[in-house]
Amino acid sequence: MRRFVAHSARNLITRRRNNLTTCVLQHCTFPLRFLTTASPGYLSGHVASAGSASAPPLTLDTINPKVLKCEYAVLGETFILAQRLQQELKENPGSHPFDELLYCNIGSPHSLGQQPITFFREVLALCDHPAMLDRAETRGYFSADAVKRAFQILNHFPGRATGAYSHTQGIKGLRDTIASGIEARDGYPADPNDIFLTDGASPAVHIIMQLLIRSEKDGILCPIPQYPLYSGSITLHGGSLVPYYLDEDTGWGLEISELKNQLETAKSKGITVRALVVINPGNPTGQVLAETNQQEIVEFCKNEGLVLLADEVYQENVYVPDKQFHSFKKVSQSMEYGEEDISLVSLQSVSKGYYGECGKRGGYMEVTGFSPEIREQIYKVASMDTCSNISGQILASLVMNPPKVDDESYESYSAEKDAILSSLARRAKTLEDVFNSLEGVTCNRAEGAMYLFPRIELPKKATEAAKAVNTAPDAFYARCLLNATGIVVVPGCGFGQVPGQWHFRCTILPQEDKIPTIVSQLTEFHKAFMDEFRD
Amino acid sequence: MRRFVAHSARNLITRRRNNLTTCVLQHCTFPLRFLTTASPGYLSGHVASAGSASAPPLTLDTINPKVLKCEYAVLGETFILAQRLQQELKENPGSHPFDELLYCNIGSPHSLGQQPITFFREVLALCDHPAMLDRAETRGYFSADAVKRAFQILNHFPGRATGAYSHTQGIKGLRDTIASGIEARDGYPADPNDIFLTDGASPAVHIIMQLLIRSEKDGILCPIPQYPLYSGSITLHGGSLVPYYLDEDTGWGLEISELKNQLETAKSKGITVRALVVINPGNPTGQVLAETNQQEIVEFCKNEGLVLLADEVYQENVYVPDKQFHSFKKVSQSMEYGEEDISLVSLQSVSKGYYGECGKRGGYMEVTGFSPEIREQIYKVASMDTCSNISGQILASLVMNPPKVDDESYESYSAEKDAILSSLARRAKTLEDVFNSLEGVTCNRAEGAMYLFPRIELPKKATEAAKAVNTAPDAFYARCLLNATGIVVVPGCGFGQVPGQWHFRCTILPQEDKIPTIVSQLTEFHKAFMDEFRD
The missing domain is CATH 3.40.640.10 (Type I PLP-dependent aspartate aminotransferase-like (Major domain))
Structure with a gap:
């Protein structure tokens, strides 16, 4: 584990670039371009545009400075690095100490295996291709209330024209x-x-x-x-x-x-x-x-x-x-x-x-x-x-108007809904407890939403190592975590925090069968990180 | 016919308001609020917000002036009036000299009866509800290449998760x-x-x-x-x-x-x-x-x-x-x-x-x-x-990759596509000819896109009548046309034009069975308008 932390820090140093953009809220000074210019394939993966000397005149100095200034951390540096690692794993299995990326950076439940609510998708499919509604044999493959709802919805569209602009x-x-x-x-x-x-x-x-x-x-x-x-x-x-x-x-x-x-x-x-x-x-x-x-x-x-x-x-x-x-x-x-x-x-x-x-x-x-x-x-x-x-x-x-108790879909709809929400509650609690068990980490409970936002007390040596590579300590931690385990979180600096404090955001969205892996990887990584940098 | 023109002009005068916004490009000085504040139901159809004296402090003087300044004519005044007329027709049939609105203002083919391409909708429905792909009996109701394409597309999504955020x-x-x-x-x-x-x-x-x-x-x-x-x-x-x-x-x-x-x-x-x-x-x-x-x-x-x-x-x-x-x-x-x-x-x-x-x-x-x-x-x-x-x-x-010649859908797909495009070409020609037959109107051919943009030489009396109600002459013409016939076009001032010239944009999208009605209504209206205002 330790070697990954050290390796990650070396990587950061080797690839150091001048800063151009800084986090709006705090010095998350690891610029987006840092990663993308260093690594072909993701954003700049086409040779022709890779910085020709005689490129057209649009430069960072001549674009709208408000664009330059704004940041969106959720799909920022850590995510872009994660995408690169995923590509590397695909092209060269075994090239990293993990087999898959665990995306805990973004509130996108389906990307981590959550299944859509059947009733909703039935209605959407019927509205996309209303010809199915007109044939008894296809109607039979949908729940009665999905068919009814699709008819009701299509009646709101003159000529059933779901392909027209709406109001x-x-x-x-x-x-x-x-x-x-x-x-x-x-x-x-x-x-x-x-x-x-x-x-x-x-x-x-x-x-x-x-x-x-x-x-x-x-x-x-x-x-x-x-x-x-x-x-x-x-x-x-x-x-x-x-x-x-x-x-x-x-x-x-x-x-x-x-x-x-x-x-x-x-x-x-x-x-x-x-x-x-x-x-x-x-x-x-x-x-x-x-x-x-x-x-x-x-x-x-x-x-x-x-x-x-x-x-x-x-x-x-x-x-x-x-x-x-x-x-x-x-x-x-x-x-x-x-x-x-x-x-x-x-x-x-x-x-x-x-x-x-x-x-x-x-x-x-x-x-x-x-x-x-x-x-x-x-x-x-x-x-x-x-x-x-x-x-x-x-x-x-x-x-805003899901199946009601007398509808044919109600039972399956409720079962799907309850399973998702109760599982999210369990995952929130498990991850909260894990974070609170880590050295120097405290974490409020997730009463709602899809995230935990644990606070980390980072040792001085870690903040210095981060400073040496011109990045915020929590961004440094997130990057080390990603390189070591494939777990993708978003550093706190992207959300803002009390100056001098450090956090990261971790979703509660990985499916329950992944949680034990995340728990053990996270725990092992954190211990190694602290051992590496403890004052 | 004449009475509608006159009625329309009177309406404009009666409802005169102070101007607040002007067309970016030309003096299309008929403000959006003119119509909506005069007529409840569409935008301001709830009593509670209808301009209380002690409303919260956000006013036109305190919002971003760039917002105030910008205009989007396609869904602007004429369209909003059209929506009101449609509502009035629904609530009070016979209240206007036409039975339906003919929306020639916006490039939205399906809203005027164009049918979607079957192959596209089949694939969309299958991707919305992939469970259909897993059952031989439902697969049978789709063309083989739609099924194949849906599988290909879903394979681009890890876990078939079309409900996740994408890159x-x-x-x-x-x-x-x-x-x-x-x-x-x-x-x-x-x-x-x-x-x-x-x-x-x-x-x-x-x-x-x-x-x-x-x-x-x-x-x-x-x-x-x-x-x-x-x-x-x-x-x-x-x-x-x-x-x-x-x-x-x-x-x-x-x-x-x-x-x-x-x-x-x-x-x-x-x-x-x-x-x-x-x-x-x-x-x-x-x-x-x-x-x-x-x-x-x-x-x-x-x-x-x-x-x-x-x-x-x-x-x-x-x-x-x-x-x-x-x-x-x-x-x-x-x-x-x-x-x-x-x-x-x-x-x-x-x-x-x-x-x-x-x-x-x-x-x-x-x-x-x-x-x-x-x-x-x-x-x-x-x-x-x-x-x-x-x-x-x-x-x-x-x-960007429709069915190819060997695909099962190719024949029906091509037939649908060709029927639409050849019909559009016919409609473009018919309407172009009609416009060119009208007194004081000249119209370039529509080589492409979905619109004609005829130029109208308006008599001085008409421009004066427009000025009297503080509106651009082509906006005045479009409004009179709408009130008399239910045909919705967008006045040229919304697109910009050489100062002193007047146009309107008319789509070629009404289905062919509507074209004779549009031709006769337009011709009759135009004659009445010119008779009313001829110098």
């Missing part, structure tokens, strides 16, 4: 279904005209950032640690990320006093704070907010005139009996706040939950408390891409 | 297929690493604009008339549109002297021109460039160091025997220009061609002649949205 906000009938699902979830009314269906949740984040950010003097309050889509999108649109720190010691607690302090600090720097981002359940932190806490947050946004951007894509992923998901819409309605009181954007996605259909790129934002004029501007920006993909729209309507 | 650029095996398709089309090599699969072509445009535009001092040479995605994206990203005018008198010819003049003019204003947008076949203009013209364009971009952004989404839509589509990649390769000579982005989409699968949101950009460092920046921006939707990716691979 920019999405097919009205599907938005009706989603609105009903929101009402059933919250116990408060929802309006289909408030819903914008999007390709996953990410485009919604960009639209809101585009709307709000005028210059670097506009700030967005963002949790630290945060999902780097937010920091990336804020940077790309030229705004300022105003950090508020979640309190690791209280299970990643969100303190209103911290929000107020950071808001005041931002104001004193001349920054106009426009919005507050809250990720609940948390990514990468896994906490589930208490309803009373959410009430305080709503009150804060109302008083300060901030748009509340509620990332609620993990609403179905809650694993502990003492916590429950409450949407911010429900909480603000329960406080009797309405359209006049608070501007609220709630994000949902088909990529998460028990369904985990990342490849379908379905999602929506529910937009309330914006004036008609502003809504038209949101519509206009969304309309430039015409509409989101129809399969994703259909799937979004399905996850 | 940001798209599934490698699908990019291999697309690269082979490009090679077969062009006769020159294509590299799968150059391909970025995207949700339709629009996200690729945004990525390139984000990359290139640093401030309003960066300019993008864009044809006038142009597809307003370009003007919208340039505005949204804070750049300057540098217009070059297509010459209507020579069939929307693209003159190099015009490019040079406009480039010099832009330079003299302190604008750094970064890229040239060419839409071939043209949108909204329908011309197909000659290869010699393309060579001149390539030479121009090479000499001036401009990125050539080639919108080639209509590459399968060519209707005249004397013209042929040539990709800019092929043209530049035939000139023996390679990676060192010209930075080229070629866009393709599953939404156009004979397939017209707009709802699937599939597409790609092929990126050549960018240094590895720049490619990494493109990758990074794309990675923030993780990947494009998998069904769209699969479909993109299918359209």
Whole structure:
């Protein structure tokens, strides 16, 4: 094991390059290009473009500096290295001390073996090829409620034309279904005209950032640690990320006093704070907010005139009996706040939950408390891409209105759903316990979402070794872990953390038969790493 | 008929509002909000948000002015009015002098009755629900090559996991297929690493604009008339549109002297021109460039160091025997220009061609002649949205590698394809002839794409009536046409045109059984309009 750690450090040193980009949030100073220029095949795998001296004039000095500045750690350096290692393993089996890569870097359940929910896929297939519905013999191979649902859905499309552009906000009938699902979830009314269906949740984040950010003097309050889509999108649109720190010691607690302090600090720097981002359940932190806490947050946004951007894509992923998901819409309605009181954007996605259909790129934002004029501007920006993909729209309507108890599919659907969620809960607990058993590592429980975010106290020698190769200590640790075991995690610097602290994000998504391997590899690696670098 | 024209003009006057936004390109000064605030139901159909005095503080004065400034005419005012009329017809049949809306505003073939290509949908359905492949009895209901293709495609996905995120650029095996398709089309090599699969072509445009535009001092040479995605994206990203005018008198010819003049003019204003947008076949203009013209364009971009952004989404839509589509990649390769000579982005989409699968949101950009460092920046921006939707990716691979002559589906596939393309050619010719028969209207032929862009000489009284309701004359004409006949077109001001000239864009997409109705309605309306306003 030790040799891999040393080998990895040597590799880092050998390949040292000048830095060009640094992590927005902390000095994760291991640039993306470091790896890709050093290794052909992945991004730069074609000879012709490999840096000819007379290449066309576009250079890093002449592109938009906001692009240069933004980072997206989840698919950043560690992932790119992992892809290279995977290619090397394929071309040269035995070239690394592991047989396969274990991707714990990204919340993509199906890529690690989770199976799709049968009912959802039946409906999607029928809607893709409605000719099957017209033939009794093919209908017979689908559950009765999938057939019924497919008919219902196709009836929302004039001429069954699922190949046409939809309304920019999405097919009205599907938005009706989603609105009903929101009402059933919250116990408060929802309006289909408030819903914008999007390709996953990410485009919604960009639209809101585009709307709000005028210059670097506009700030967005963002949790630290945060999902780097937010920091990336804020940077790309030229705004300022105003950090508020979640309190690791209280299970990643969100303190209103911290929000107020950071808001005041931002104001004193001349920054106009426009919005507050809250990720609940948390990514990468896994906490589930208490309803009373959410009430305080709503009150804060109302008083300060901030748009509340509620990332609620993990609403179905809650694993502990003492916590429950409450949407911010429900909480603000329960406080009797309405359209006049608070501007609220709630994000949902088909990529998460028990369904985990990342490849379908379905999602929506529910937009309330914006004036008609502003809504038209949101519509206009969304309309430039015409509409989101129809399969994703259909799937979004399905996850918000799954089979009911009297439906033929209900039993198998429930069994599939429960198996996934209970397994995720077990995996979360197992991995939490493993992390807490490692020297110098502490880890809050994952109450929800799909991640653990353990903190590592790294020995001084390790941080020095990292510094010598011009990288953040947790990025160094993640890279050593990857080179030694094939386990891919994302270093904490990509999410932001209290300066001087180090973490990494590890998903709970490997299937249960892989967990023992991960546990033993991780434990063995960590011991070797600490032995190598212990002060 | 006359009463509808007059009624329409009165309506415009009654609903007059203050202007807030103006067309980027010309004074299409009929603001989006004009219609939506005047009419509940479509965008602002919920009472709670209808402009309360104590609404949250976000106002048109405090949002990003770039958002306020950008326009997207295709789904703009005329379309929104059309949606309202459709709703009114549904709720109150007979309330308008037509029974149905005829959407000639948008290139969405399936919404007007075009059927999907069976082979493509079979493969999509099988990939959505692979369980069907495992059962001989269900396999039997699909063509043998669809089954084979589905197996081939699923083999590109580890564990057949079409529900996982893919590589940001798209599934490698699908990019291999697309690269082979490009090679077969062009006769020159294509590299799968150059391909970025995207949700339709629009996200690729945004990525390139984000990359290139640093401030309003960066300019993008864009044809006038142009597809307003370009003007919208340039505005949204804070750049300057540098217009070059297509010459209507020579069939929307693209003159190099015009490019040079406009480039010099832009330079003299302190604008750094970064890229040239060419839409071939043209949108909204329908011309197909000659290869010699393309060579001149390539030479121009090479000499001036401009990125050539080639919108080639209509590459399968060519209707005249004397013209042929040539990709800019092929043209530049035939000139023996390679990676060192010209930075080229070629866009393709599953939404156009004979397939017209707009709802699937599939597409790609092929990126050549960018240094590895720049490619990494493109990758990074794309990675923030993780990947494009998998069904769209699969479909993109299918359209670039459709059934071959020995495949079981070939005959039916070819019949479907040929029927669609030959029908489009007939419709293009019929509508072109009709427009040319109208008083004061001239119309170039649609050599390709999906549109005609007739020019109208409007009588002075009509332009005055338009001015009285604070709208552009062609927007006024389009609105009157819609109110009288239900035919939806997009006024020329949304695409840009020589100042003082007026046009509208009309798709060739209504099915052939609708064409006689459109011809008679249009002719009757136009006569009534001219009689009403003739000087």
